[in-house]
Amino acid sequence: AQSVSQHNHHVILSEAASLELGCNYSYGGTVNLFWYVQYPGQHLQLLLKYFSGDPLVKGIKGFEAEFIKSKFSFNLRKPSVQWSDTAEYFCAVNGGNTNAGKSTFGDGTTLTVKP
Amino acid sequence: DADVTQTPRNRITKTGKRIMLECSQTKGHDRMYWYRQDPGLGLRLIYYSFDVKDINKGEISDGYSVSRQAQAKFSLSLESAIPNQTALYFCATSESAQGRAGELFFGEGSRLTVL
Helix, strand or coil, X not given: CCEEEECCCEEEEECCCCEEECEEEECCXXXXXXXXXXXXXXXXXXXXXXXXXXXXXECHHHCEEEEEHHHCEEXXXXXXXXXXXXXXXXXXXXXXXXXXXCEEECCCEEEEEEC | CCCEEEECCEEEECCCCCEXXXXXXXXXXXXXXXXXXXXXXXXXEEEXXXXXXXXXXXXXXXXXXXXXXXXXXXXXXXXXCCHHHCEEEEEEEECCCCCCCCCCEECCCEEXXXX
């Protein structure tokens, strides 16, 4: 079975601060990894994804994430957050062929950016 | 227009009533999913369908049923609603191509309140 753990439930930052949200997953095989963002009152949308290749992936709005296979991690980063980044962030794992299409989500991290 | 459309967007009902949430998509994807979102619990998979003739239970299927009427339509039913089914429900779609199946495209959500 696959599982996802997000370490921070609520993060509060000031504008221009750097952001790192932790995500660890549990799955023994090949994985596809995702970060989704949910702005207040909106549906989830894809922020970035890792399928294969370069473990450092870049997404929309200046976000990036690094896949570290040895640590089973896929942490999300942004050098300088903005007030508009206030949202809930979900890490998700989709485990290879067996579980292809069945994504497991973390519990989410609520990010509040103070202006 | 949204690629994944859910109706109704909001519904308040009473315990014991039958409720149907509908989802339609114009993305041409084979795979469709129903997720439930509760605060602090992330998203949990209720049912998923990889094509019209394929229906599978997710991790929390008890109390729910689904119908895949066509490639583009996937409905979720609560046969006898109970208060702990109060939640935000999301329909999602994905491609079936290997390596891309995990990327989900979400509808705008259906907020259900069971009194």
